[in-house]
Amino acid sequence: MSDLAQVQIRPCISADYDAIAAIYNEAIATGSITFDTRPFAAQDIQAWMDKFCDRECLLVIERQQQILGWGIVKQYSDRPGYRVCCETSIYLTFAEKGQGLGKMLQTALLQKVAELGYHHVVVKIVATNDGSIAFHKRFGFEMVGVQKEVGHVDGRWQDVAIMQLILPQVPPSPT
Secondary structure, eight states: OTTGGGGGEOOOOOOHHHHHHHHHHHHHHSSSSSOOOOOOOOOHHHEEEEEEETTEEEEEEETTTTEEEEEEEEESSSSGGTTTTTEEEEEEEEGTTTTSSSHHHHHHHHHHHHTTTTTTEEEEEEEEHHHHHHHHHHHOOOEEEEEEEEEEEEEEEEEEEEEEOOOOOOOOOOO
16 A cells, blocks of 8 residues: 555644644744744644634644644635635645645645635745745646735745636635
């Protein structure tokens, strides 16, 4: 049985919070993947979950009860006119990158986006993260702009690439 056959994607539970924080902390430590700058703990992930509305979720990808990555769907804005739009992010532990897990997680995340009734998906990527930009393009995301010097991390200005994906099969949700 291949390693990918043993992989499961599921909604996160509170027992996952430490692993989710540890994976996020890897990204934070690089200074070039996220604009968060302090380490996260399980309580921080719990705080995210406590603020979720019914159209937001956090999925984990695991193998043999080990969390390898996570993906999040969050509403773009709480203003009613934006009810059709969400923002997503995925993070994998660095040790597991390049093995097809990101593709599996992104596929599941986009399925969840459609189930939640979102028509428009936005991702914000540090503009120097060519790998993430290329990854999202493979899923049909298109570049819609770059915000110049929108962040300042590790003593340097950072630009953010904004990409979008339209899910034409998902009609507008009722108000």
